[in-house]
Amino acid sequence: MFKKLIFQTLLIASLTVSVSSCxxxxxxxxxxxxxxxxxxxxxxxxxxxxxxxxxxxxxxxxGRPAPAxxxxxxxxxxxxxxxxxxxxxxxELNVVNATILSTNGVTDWRNFYRVxxxxxxxxxxxxxxxxxxxxxxxxxxxGYLAEALTIRALMYFYLVRSFGDVPLKLKSTSSDSExxxxxxxxxxxxxxxxxxxxxxxxTYATTTYGDNASDxxxxxxxxxxxxxADVYLWMDNYNECIAATDKIINSxxxxxxxxxxxxWFNILYGVGNSAESIFELQFDQxxxxxxxxxxxxxxxxxxxxxxxxxxxxxxxxxxDINFDLRGIDASIRPDDQSIYKYIGLTPDVARTQDxxxxxxxxxxxxxxxxxxxxxxAQIGRGQDALTIINTLRTRAHAITVSAESPSPEDxxxxxxxxxxxxxxxxxYEGKRWYDLLRNAKRNNYAxxxxxxxxxxxxxxxxxxxxxLNKLKDKNxxxxxxxxxxxxxxxxxxxxxxxx
Numbered sequence: 094m095f096k097k098l099i100f101q102t103l104l105i106a107s108l109t110v111s112v113s114s115c116x117x118x119x120x121x122x123x124x125x126x127x128x129x130x131x132x133x134x135x136x137x138x139x140x141x142x143x144x145x146x147x148x149x150x151x152x153x154x155x156g157r158p159a160p161a162x163x164x165x166x167x168x169x170x171x172x173x174x175x176x177x178x179x180x181x182x183x184x185e186l187n188v189v190n191a192t193i194l195s196t197n198g199v200t201d202w203r204n205f206y207r208v209x210x211x212x213x214x215x216x217x218x219x220x221x222x223x224x225x226x227x228x229x230x231x232x233x234x235x236g237y238l239a240e241a242l243t244i245r246a247l248m249y250f251y252l253v254r255s256f257g258d259v260p261l262k263l264k265s266t267s268s269d270s271e272x273x274x275x276x277x278x279x280x281x282x283x284x285x286x287x288x289x290x291x292x293x294x295x296t297y298a299t300t301t302y303g304d305n306a307s308d309x310x311x312x313x314x315x316x317x318x319x320x321x322a323d324v325y326l327w328m329d330n331y332n333e334c335i336a337a338t339d340k341i342i343n344s345x346x347x348x349x350x351x352x353x354x355x356x357w358f359n360i361l362y363g364v365g366n367s368a369e370s371i372f373e374l375q376f377d378q379x380x381x382x383x384x385x386x387x388x389x390x391x392x393x394x395x396x397x398x399x400x401x402x403x404x405x406x407x408x409x410x411x412x413d414i415n416f417d418l419r420g421i422d423a424s425i426r427p428d429d430q431s432i433y434k435y436i437g438l439t440p441d442v443a444r445t446q447d448x449x450x451x452x453x454x455x456x457x458x459x460x461x462x463x464x465x466x467x468x469x470a471q472i473g474r475g476q477d478a479l480t481i482i483n484t485l486r487t488r489a490h491a492i493t494v495s496a497e498s499p500s501p502e503d504x505x506x507x508x509x510x511x512x513x514x515x516x517x518x519x520x521y522e523g524k525r526w527y528d529l530l531r532n533a534k535r536n537n538y539a540x541x542x543x544x545x546x547x548x549x550x551x552x553x554x555x556x557x558x559x560x561l562n563k564l565k566d567k568n569x570x571x572x573x574x575x576x577x578x579x580x581x582x583x584x585x586x587x588x589x590x591x592x
Contacts, residue, residue, distance in 0.1 A: 168523030191560035385449035475501030
Protein backbone atom coordinates (compact mmCIF):
# COMPACT_ATOMS: atom_id res chain seq x y z
CA MET A 94 0.00 0.00 0.00
CA PHE A 95 2.74 2.48 0.95
CA LYS A 96 4.79 1.85 -2.20
CA LYS A 97 1.70 2.29 -4.38
CA LEU A 98 0.84 5.49 -2.55
CA ILE A 99 4.32 6.89 -3.10
CA PHE A 100 4.04 6.41 -6.85
CA GLN A 101 0.53 7.83 -7.06
CA THR A 102 1.37 10.95 -5.06
CA LEU A 103 4.77 11.75 -6.53
CA LEU A 104 3.42 14.22 -9.08
CA ILE A 105 0.91 15.95 -6.84
CA ALA A 106 3.36 16.25 -3.98
CA SER A 107 6.00 17.76 -6.22
CA LEU A 108 3.52 20.25 -7.62
CA THR A 109 1.93 21.31 -4.39
CA VAL A 110 4.82 21.60 -1.97
CA SER A 111 7.74 21.90 -4.35
CA VAL A 112 10.52 24.40 -4.08
CA SER A 113 10.82 26.38 -7.27
CA SER A 114 13.77 28.66 -6.66
CA CYS A 115 17.30 27.68 -7.59
CA UNK A 116 18.93 30.77 -6.13
CA UNK A 117 17.15 31.49 -2.87
CA UNK A 118 18.52 30.86 0.58
CA UNK A 119 18.13 27.27 1.81
CA UNK A 120 15.93 26.40 -1.20
CA UNK A 121 12.85 27.48 0.74
CA UNK A 122 10.87 29.41 -1.85
CA UNK A 123 7.60 27.87 -3.11
CA UNK A 124 5.24 29.25 -5.74
CA UNK A 125 3.43 32.23 -4.22
CA UNK A 126 -0.13 31.53 -3.15
CA UNK A 127 -0.30 27.86 -4.07
CA UNK A 128 0.16 26.68 -0.48
CA UNK A 129 -2.88 28.47 0.89
CA UNK A 130 -5.19 28.96 -2.07
CA UNK A 131 -4.82 25.81 -4.15
CA UNK A 132 -3.93 22.96 -1.90
CA UNK A 133 -4.86 22.76 1.79
CA UNK A 134 -8.46 21.80 1.24
CA UNK A 135 -8.77 18.11 2.24
CA UNK A 136 -7.22 15.37 4.34
CA UNK A 137 -6.17 13.60 1.15
CA UNK A 138 -4.05 16.60 0.27
CA UNK A 139 -2.39 16.50 3.70
CA UNK A 140 -1.58 12.84 3.13
CA UNK A 141 -0.03 13.50 -0.26
CA UNK A 142 2.04 16.32 1.22
CA UNK A 143 3.29 14.00 3.97
CA UNK A 144 4.23 11.34 1.42
CA UNK A 145 6.01 14.12 -0.45
CA UNK A 146 8.38 14.42 2.51
CA UNK A 147 9.45 10.80 2.09
CA UNK A 148 9.79 11.25 -1.66
CA UNK A 149 11.94 14.34 -1.17
CA UNK A 150 14.39 12.19 0.79
CA UNK A 151 14.53 9.72 -2.09
CA UNK A 152 14.96 11.78 -5.23
CA UNK A 153 17.65 14.20 -6.46
CA UNK A 154 16.65 17.82 -6.97
CA UNK A 155 18.29 20.84 -8.55
CA GLY A 156 21.26 18.85 -9.79
CA ARG A 157 22.13 17.82 -6.25
CA PRO A 158 22.02 14.30 -4.82
CA ALA A 159 19.04 13.03 -2.88
CA PRO A 160 19.35 12.99 0.90
CA ALA A 161 19.19 9.19 0.54
CA UNK A 162 22.65 9.34 -1.03
CA UNK A 163 24.00 11.83 1.52
CA UNK A 164 22.84 9.60 4.39
CA UNK A 165 25.55 7.18 3.29
CA UNK A 166 28.18 9.68 2.19
CA UNK A 167 28.02 11.85 5.32
CA UNK A 168 27.91 8.85 7.62
CA UNK A 169 30.71 6.78 6.07
CA UNK A 170 33.10 8.77 3.90
CA UNK A 171 35.08 10.38 6.74
CA UNK A 172 35.33 7.14 8.70
CA UNK A 173 37.63 4.15 8.32
CA UNK A 174 35.84 1.44 6.34
CA UNK A 175 35.72 3.02 2.86
CA UNK A 176 38.24 3.03 0.01
CA UNK A 177 37.98 5.06 -3.22
CA UNK A 178 36.61 3.31 -6.28
CA UNK A 179 37.35 4.25 -9.87
CA UNK A 180 34.17 6.30 -10.04
CA UNK A 181 34.85 8.43 -6.97
CA UNK A 182 34.75 12.14 -7.75
CA UNK A 183 37.27 14.75 -6.69
CA UNK A 184 35.00 16.22 -4.01
CA GLU A 185 34.47 12.82 -2.42
CA LEU A 186 38.17 12.01 -2.61
CA ASN A 187 38.94 15.28 -0.83
CA VAL A 188 36.59 14.25 1.99
CA VAL A 189 38.42 10.92 2.34
CA ASN A 190 41.76 12.75 2.31
CA ALA A 191 40.61 15.36 4.87
CA THR A 192 41.25 18.17 2.37
CA ILE A 193 37.75 19.62 2.51
CA LEU A 194 37.04 23.15 1.30
CA SER A 195 33.81 25.15 1.40
CA THR A 196 33.48 24.63 -2.36
CA ASN A 197 33.12 20.87 -1.87
CA GLY A 198 29.75 19.75 -3.20
CA VAL A 199 29.48 16.96 -0.62
CA THR A 200 28.72 19.68 1.93
CA ASP A 201 25.73 21.09 0.01
CA TRP A 202 22.84 20.80 2.46
CA ARG A 203 20.08 22.36 0.33
CA ASN A 204 18.09 19.20 -0.29
CA PHE A 205 17.94 18.59 3.47
CA TYR A 206 16.44 22.03 3.99
CA ARG A 207 14.06 21.30 1.15
CA VAL A 208 12.70 18.36 3.14
CA UNK A 209 12.58 20.54 6.25
CA UNK A 210 10.51 23.14 4.43
CA UNK A 211 8.08 20.44 3.30
CA UNK A 212 7.69 19.41 6.94
CA UNK A 213 7.32 23.00 8.12
CA UNK A 214 4.62 23.60 5.52
CA UNK A 215 2.61 20.63 6.79
CA UNK A 216 3.03 21.69 10.43
CA UNK A 217 1.88 25.22 9.57
CA UNK A 218 -1.04 24.50 7.25
CA UNK A 219 -2.42 21.03 7.95
CA UNK A 220 -4.30 22.10 11.13
CA UNK A 221 -6.30 24.61 9.08
CA UNK A 222 -7.73 21.83 6.92
CA UNK A 223 -10.09 20.97 9.77
CA UNK A 224 -11.92 24.21 8.98
CA UNK A 225 -12.74 23.07 5.43
CA UNK A 226 -12.83 19.24 5.66
CA UNK A 227 -15.10 17.97 8.41
CA UNK A 228 -14.02 14.37 7.73
CA UNK A 229 -10.49 15.05 9.03
CA UNK A 230 -10.35 13.63 12.54
CA UNK A 231 -8.07 14.84 15.32
CA UNK A 232 -6.34 11.45 15.34
CA UNK A 233 -5.60 11.63 11.62
CA UNK A 234 -4.30 15.19 11.87
CA UNK A 235 -2.07 14.36 14.82
CA GLY A 236 -0.70 11.36 12.95
CA TYR A 237 0.29 13.48 9.96
CA LEU A 238 1.86 16.08 12.22
CA ALA A 239 3.85 13.34 13.98
CA GLU A 240 5.32 12.28 10.64
CA ALA A 241 6.29 15.84 9.72
CA LEU A 242 7.77 16.56 13.15
CA THR A 243 9.81 13.36 13.17
CA ILE A 244 11.14 13.77 9.63
CA ARG A 245 12.08 17.37 10.42
CA ALA A 246 13.87 16.16 13.54
CA LEU A 247 15.66 13.49 11.49
CA MET A 248 16.91 16.03 8.94
CA TYR A 249 18.18 18.34 11.66
CA PHE A 250 19.87 15.43 13.43
CA TYR A 251 21.83 14.64 10.28
CA LEU A 252 22.70 18.32 9.93
CA VAL A 253 23.94 18.92 13.49
CA ARG A 254 26.04 15.75 13.49
CA SER A 255 27.58 16.73 10.16
CA PHE A 256 27.93 20.52 10.46
CA GLY A 257 27.66 21.31 14.18
CA ASP A 258 25.85 24.66 14.38
CA VAL A 259 23.23 25.07 11.64
CA PRO A 260 20.37 27.45 10.81
CA LEU A 261 17.18 26.42 12.60
CA LYS A 262 14.00 27.27 10.71
CA LEU A 263 10.69 26.14 12.17
CA LYS A 264 8.25 28.09 10.01
CA SER A 265 7.51 27.37 6.37
CA THR A 266 8.47 29.66 3.55
CA SER A 267 5.15 29.85 1.74
CA SER A 268 5.58 33.07 -0.23
CA ASP A 269 8.29 35.47 -1.38
CA SER A 270 7.41 37.82 1.46
CA GLU A 271 8.43 35.16 3.97
CA UNK A 272 11.94 34.57 2.66
CA UNK A 273 14.43 35.08 5.46
CA UNK A 274 18.15 34.89 5.93
CA UNK A 275 19.21 33.07 9.05
CA UNK A 276 22.24 32.88 11.26
CA UNK A 277 23.44 29.58 12.65
CA UNK A 278 21.88 28.19 15.80
CA UNK A 279 24.24 26.51 18.31
CA UNK A 280 24.20 22.72 18.17
CA UNK A 281 22.82 22.33 21.74
CA UNK A 282 19.83 24.50 20.85
CA UNK A 283 19.15 22.55 17.67
CA UNK A 284 19.31 19.33 19.66
CA UNK A 285 16.91 20.80 22.21
CA UNK A 286 14.45 21.52 19.39
CA UNK A 287 14.90 18.01 17.99
CA UNK A 288 13.98 16.55 21.37
CA UNK A 289 10.97 18.88 21.63
CA UNK A 290 9.75 17.78 18.19
CA UNK A 291 10.16 14.13 19.09
CA UNK A 292 8.39 14.51 22.42
CA UNK A 293 5.43 16.13 20.69
CA UNK A 294 5.48 13.50 17.95
CA UNK A 295 5.48 10.80 20.63
CA THR A 296 2.06 12.04 21.82
CA TYR A 297 0.69 12.08 18.26
CA ALA A 298 2.23 9.09 16.45
CA THR A 299 0.38 5.93 15.51
CA THR A 300 1.48 2.42 16.41
CA THR A 301 0.36 0.96 13.06
CA TYR A 302 -1.06 1.88 9.68
CA GLY A 303 -2.48 -1.59 9.17
CA ASP A 304 0.05 -2.92 6.66
CA ASN A 305 3.69 -3.91 7.02
CA ALA A 306 5.20 -1.68 4.32
CA SER A 307 3.62 1.42 5.83
CA ASP A 308 4.56 0.39 9.36
CA UNK A 309 8.19 0.11 8.25
CA UNK A 310 8.23 2.94 5.70
CA UNK A 311 6.31 5.65 7.56
CA UNK A 312 6.90 7.16 10.97
CA UNK A 313 5.34 5.24 13.83
CA UNK A 314 5.75 5.76 17.54
CA UNK A 315 8.59 3.22 17.41
CA UNK A 316 10.43 5.43 14.89
CA UNK A 317 10.09 8.25 17.39
CA UNK A 318 11.47 6.11 20.22
CA UNK A 319 14.40 5.01 18.04
CA UNK A 320 15.26 8.58 17.18
CA UNK A 321 14.96 9.64 20.81
CA ALA A 322 17.41 6.93 21.83
CA ASP A 323 19.91 8.00 19.16
CA VAL A 324 19.62 11.70 19.98
CA TYR A 325 19.88 11.15 23.73
CA LEU A 326 23.01 9.05 23.31
CA TRP A 327 24.57 11.79 21.17
CA MET A 328 23.75 14.21 24.01
CA ASP A 329 25.23 11.84 26.64
CA ASN A 330 21.84 11.49 28.31
CA TYR A 331 22.25 7.80 29.05
CA ASN A 332 19.24 7.07 31.24
CA GLU A 333 16.92 8.75 28.75
CA CYS A 334 18.51 6.73 25.93
CA ILE A 335 17.93 3.48 27.80
CA ALA A 336 14.34 4.43 28.60
CA ALA A 337 13.65 5.06 24.89
CA THR A 338 15.25 1.77 23.80
CA ASP A 339 13.28 -0.10 26.44
CA LYS A 340 10.02 1.20 25.02
CA ILE A 341 10.90 -0.55 21.77
CA ILE A 342 12.27 -3.68 23.41
CA ASN A 343 9.34 -4.08 25.78
CA SER A 344 6.78 -3.61 23.01
CA UNK A 345 7.67 -7.14 21.79
CA UNK A 346 6.95 -6.00 18.24
CA UNK A 347 10.50 -6.42 16.96
CA UNK A 348 13.15 -9.09 17.02
CA UNK A 349 16.39 -10.16 15.38
CA UNK A 350 16.16 -12.00 12.07
CA UNK A 351 17.52 -15.50 12.65
CA UNK A 352 21.12 -15.96 11.55
CA UNK A 353 20.37 -18.53 8.88
CA UNK A 354 22.94 -18.67 6.09
CA UNK A 355 20.27 -19.29 3.48
CA UNK A 356 17.78 -16.57 4.37
CA TRP A 357 19.18 -13.99 6.80
CA PHE A 358 20.58 -11.61 4.21
CA ASN A 359 17.62 -11.83 1.86
CA ILE A 360 15.09 -11.17 4.61
CA LEU A 361 16.94 -8.26 6.16
CA TYR A 362 18.45 -6.55 3.11
CA GLY A 363 17.26 -8.25 -0.06
CA VAL A 364 13.54 -7.90 0.64
CA GLY A 365 13.55 -5.51 3.60
CA ASN A 366 10.76 -4.52 6.00
CA SER A 367 11.65 -7.49 8.20
CA ALA A 368 10.65 -8.12 11.80
CA GLU A 369 13.92 -6.41 12.73
CA SER A 370 13.09 -3.24 10.84
CA ILE A 371 11.82 -0.13 12.61
CA PHE A 372 12.11 2.55 9.90
CA GLU A 373 13.25 2.14 6.29
CA LEU A 374 13.16 4.54 3.36
CA GLN A 375 11.22 2.56 0.78
CA PHE A 376 12.34 2.02 -2.81
CA ASP A 377 10.68 -0.15 -5.46
CA GLN A 378 10.44 -0.79 -9.21
CA UNK A 379 8.97 2.66 -9.81
CA UNK A 380 11.41 4.44 -7.50
CA UNK A 381 14.87 2.91 -7.76
CA UNK A 382 17.52 3.85 -5.24
CA UNK A 383 20.85 5.57 -6.07
CA UNK A 384 22.95 2.78 -4.63
CA UNK A 385 23.52 0.49 -7.62
CA UNK A 386 25.83 2.90 -9.41
CA UNK A 387 27.46 3.89 -6.12
CA UNK A 388 28.50 0.32 -5.26
CA UNK A 389 28.25 -1.76 -8.43
CA UNK A 390 29.78 -1.77 -11.94
CA UNK A 391 33.49 -1.39 -12.65
CA UNK A 392 33.15 2.38 -12.11
CA UNK A 393 31.77 2.11 -8.59
CA UNK A 394 32.44 5.12 -6.41
CA UNK A 395 33.06 3.32 -3.14
CA UNK A 396 34.85 0.14 -2.15
CA UNK A 397 35.19 -1.56 1.18
CA UNK A 398 38.47 -0.75 2.87
CA UNK A 399 41.09 -3.34 1.88
CA UNK A 400 41.62 -4.56 5.43
CA UNK A 401 38.06 -4.31 6.69
CA UNK A 402 37.21 -8.00 6.49
CA UNK A 403 40.30 -8.94 8.48
CA UNK A 404 40.31 -6.08 10.98
CA UNK A 405 36.57 -5.69 11.61
CA UNK A 406 35.02 -9.13 11.13
CA UNK A 407 38.07 -11.34 11.55
CA UNK A 408 39.16 -14.35 9.54
CA UNK A 409 39.44 -17.93 10.74
CA UNK A 410 42.73 -19.07 9.20
CA UNK A 411 42.07 -22.71 10.12
CA UNK A 412 38.49 -23.16 8.98
CA ASP A 413 37.47 -20.98 6.02
CA ILE A 414 33.77 -21.90 6.31
CA ASN A 415 33.70 -20.44 9.80
CA PHE A 416 32.96 -16.74 9.35
CA ASP A 417 30.85 -13.91 10.70
CA LEU A 418 27.63 -13.79 8.66
CA ARG A 419 27.81 -10.01 8.61
CA GLY A 420 31.12 -9.92 6.75
CA ILE A 421 31.73 -12.01 3.62
CA ASP A 422 28.98 -11.64 0.99
CA ALA A 423 26.91 -9.53 3.37
CA SER A 424 28.78 -6.30 4.04
CA ILE A 425 31.60 -7.03 1.62
CA ARG A 426 32.04 -9.20 -1.44
CA PRO A 427 35.72 -10.16 -1.12
CA ASP A 428 36.26 -10.93 -4.81
CA ASP A 429 36.10 -7.24 -5.76
CA GLN A 430 35.83 -5.37 -2.43
CA SER A 431 32.32 -4.22 -3.30
CA ILE A 432 29.98 -3.03 -0.57
CA TYR A 433 27.33 -5.70 -0.92
CA LYS A 434 24.36 -4.80 1.29
CA TYR A 435 22.81 -2.58 -1.36
CA ILE A 436 23.57 -4.65 -4.44
CA GLY A 437 22.79 -8.19 -3.27
CA LEU A 438 19.54 -10.14 -3.16
CA THR A 439 21.11 -13.12 -1.40
CA PRO A 440 24.73 -13.91 -0.46
CA ASP A 441 25.03 -15.65 -3.83
CA VAL A 442 22.82 -13.55 -6.12
CA ALA A 443 23.55 -9.92 -6.93
CA ARG A 444 20.99 -7.39 -8.08
CA THR A 445 20.81 -5.96 -11.55
CA GLN A 446 20.13 -2.27 -12.01
CA ASP A 447 16.43 -2.78 -12.79
CA UNK A 448 15.89 -4.27 -9.32
CA UNK A 449 18.01 -1.72 -7.45
CA UNK A 450 15.46 -1.02 -4.77
CA UNK A 451 17.17 -2.06 -1.56
CA UNK A 452 15.76 0.16 1.16
CA UNK A 453 17.75 2.60 3.26
CA UNK A 454 17.49 1.37 6.84
CA UNK A 455 17.40 4.25 9.30
CA UNK A 456 16.80 2.08 12.36
CA UNK A 457 16.53 -1.62 13.09
CA UNK A 458 16.31 -3.64 16.26
CA UNK A 459 20.00 -4.57 16.39
CA UNK A 460 20.89 -0.87 16.30
CA UNK A 461 18.52 -0.19 19.20
CA UNK A 462 20.12 -2.95 21.27
CA UNK A 463 23.57 -1.52 20.64
CA UNK A 464 22.48 2.02 21.49
CA UNK A 465 21.25 0.63 24.80
CA UNK A 466 24.49 -1.30 25.29
CA UNK A 467 26.59 1.83 24.81
CA UNK A 468 24.45 3.79 27.26
CA UNK A 469 24.57 0.95 29.78
CA ALA A 470 28.35 0.87 29.61
CA GLN A 471 28.47 4.54 30.67
CA ILE A 472 26.37 4.13 33.82
CA GLY A 473 27.88 1.04 35.41
CA ARG A 474 25.70 -1.57 33.71
CA GLY A 475 28.54 -3.22 31.86
CA GLN A 476 27.14 -6.72 32.20
CA ASP A 477 23.91 -5.66 30.47
CA ALA A 478 25.99 -4.29 27.61
CA LEU A 479 28.01 -7.50 27.32
CA THR A 480 24.83 -9.60 27.31
CA ILE A 481 23.50 -7.56 24.38
CA ILE A 482 26.76 -7.92 22.48
CA ASN A 483 26.75 -11.67 22.98
CA THR A 484 23.16 -11.91 21.75
CA LEU A 485 24.09 -10.18 18.51
CA ARG A 486 27.29 -12.15 18.08
CA THR A 487 25.41 -15.41 18.54
CA ARG A 488 22.91 -14.42 15.84
CA ALA A 489 25.77 -13.52 13.50
CA HIS A 490 27.89 -16.62 14.20
CA ALA A 491 30.72 -14.22 15.04
CA ILE A 492 34.07 -15.94 15.24
CA THR A 493 36.35 -16.23 18.25
CA VAL A 494 39.07 -13.99 16.88
CA SER A 495 36.81 -10.92 17.20
CA ALA A 496 35.57 -11.82 20.70
CA GLU A 497 36.63 -9.72 23.68
CA SER A 498 36.24 -10.24 27.40
CA PRO A 499 36.42 -6.92 29.25
CA SER A 500 35.38 -6.82 32.86
CA PRO A 501 31.81 -5.49 33.25
CA GLU A 502 33.29 -2.77 35.47
CA ASP A 503 35.73 -1.68 32.75
CA UNK A 504 33.80 1.23 31.21
CA UNK A 505 36.40 1.94 28.53
CA UNK A 506 36.80 -1.74 27.63
CA UNK A 507 33.06 -2.39 27.34
CA UNK A 508 32.55 0.84 25.37
CA UNK A 509 35.28 -0.14 22.93
CA UNK A 510 33.68 -3.55 22.48
CA UNK A 511 30.30 -1.97 21.76
CA UNK A 512 31.87 0.36 19.21
CA UNK A 513 33.62 -2.50 17.44
CA UNK A 514 30.43 -4.54 17.48
CA UNK A 515 28.54 -1.62 15.92
CA UNK A 516 31.14 -1.61 13.15
CA UNK A 517 30.41 -5.28 12.47
CA UNK A 518 26.65 -5.15 12.86
CA UNK A 519 25.97 -1.84 11.09
CA UNK A 520 28.75 -1.80 8.50
CA TYR A 521 28.01 0.64 5.67
CA GLU A 522 24.60 1.61 7.07
CA GLY A 523 25.60 5.27 7.41
CA LYS A 524 26.51 5.01 11.09
CA ARG A 525 30.29 4.71 11.33
CA TRP A 526 31.48 8.35 11.32
CA TYR A 527 28.74 9.37 13.74
CA ASP A 528 29.62 6.45 16.03
CA LEU A 529 33.29 7.45 16.04
CA LEU A 530 32.56 11.12 16.61
CA ARG A 531 30.01 10.46 19.36
CA ASN A 532 32.49 8.32 21.28
CA ALA A 533 35.45 10.62 20.56
CA LYS A 534 33.76 13.78 21.86
CA ARG A 535 32.49 12.21 25.10
CA ASN A 536 34.05 13.59 28.29
CA ASN A 537 35.57 16.61 26.56
CA TYR A 538 37.15 14.62 23.76
CA ALA A 539 38.79 12.07 25.97
CA UNK A 540 38.83 9.64 22.99
CA UNK A 541 40.16 11.82 20.21
CA UNK A 542 42.38 8.83 19.44
CA UNK A 543 39.36 7.14 17.81
CA UNK A 544 39.36 9.76 15.07
CA UNK A 545 43.12 9.79 14.61
CA UNK A 546 43.19 6.00 14.42
CA UNK A 547 40.48 6.13 11.75
CA UNK A 548 42.54 8.60 9.75
CA UNK A 549 45.60 6.39 9.98
CA UNK A 550 43.58 3.50 8.54
CA UNK A 551 41.91 5.41 5.72
CA UNK A 552 43.84 8.54 4.73
CA UNK A 553 46.70 8.04 2.22
CA UNK A 554 50.17 8.38 3.64
CA UNK A 555 50.98 11.44 1.52
CA UNK A 556 48.38 13.56 3.37
CA UNK A 557 48.05 11.55 6.58
CA UNK A 558 50.10 13.82 8.83
CA UNK A 559 48.13 16.81 7.63
CA UNK A 560 44.88 15.01 8.44
CA LEU A 561 46.11 14.11 11.92
CA ASN A 562 47.06 17.71 12.63
CA LYS A 563 43.64 18.93 11.49
CA LEU A 564 41.81 16.49 13.74
CA LYS A 565 43.32 18.18 16.78
CA ASP A 566 40.86 21.03 16.16
CA LYS A 567 37.34 19.86 17.04
CA ASN A 568 35.86 22.27 14.49
CA UNK A 569 37.45 20.13 11.77
CA UNK A 570 35.17 17.27 12.78
CA UNK A 571 32.28 19.09 11.13
CA UNK A 572 31.82 20.08 7.51
CA UNK A 573 32.24 23.64 6.29
CA UNK A 574 29.15 25.53 5.21
CA UNK A 575 28.91 25.26 1.45
CA UNK A 576 30.23 28.40 -0.24
CA UNK A 577 26.90 29.07 -2.00
CA UNK A 578 25.18 29.53 1.36
CA UNK A 579 27.87 31.91 2.63
CA UNK A 580 27.60 33.98 -0.54
CA UNK A 581 23.81 34.24 -0.47
CA UNK A 582 23.27 34.75 3.26
CA UNK A 583 25.38 37.44 4.96
CA UNK A 584 24.10 36.27 8.35
CA UNK A 585 25.87 32.94 8.06
CA UNK A 586 29.34 32.63 9.55
CA UNK A 587 31.67 29.94 8.29
CA UNK A 588 32.84 27.13 10.57
CA UNK A 589 36.01 28.74 11.98
CA UNK A 590 38.23 25.86 10.93
CA UNK A 591 37.51 26.62 7.26
CA UNK A 592 37.91 30.41 7.32
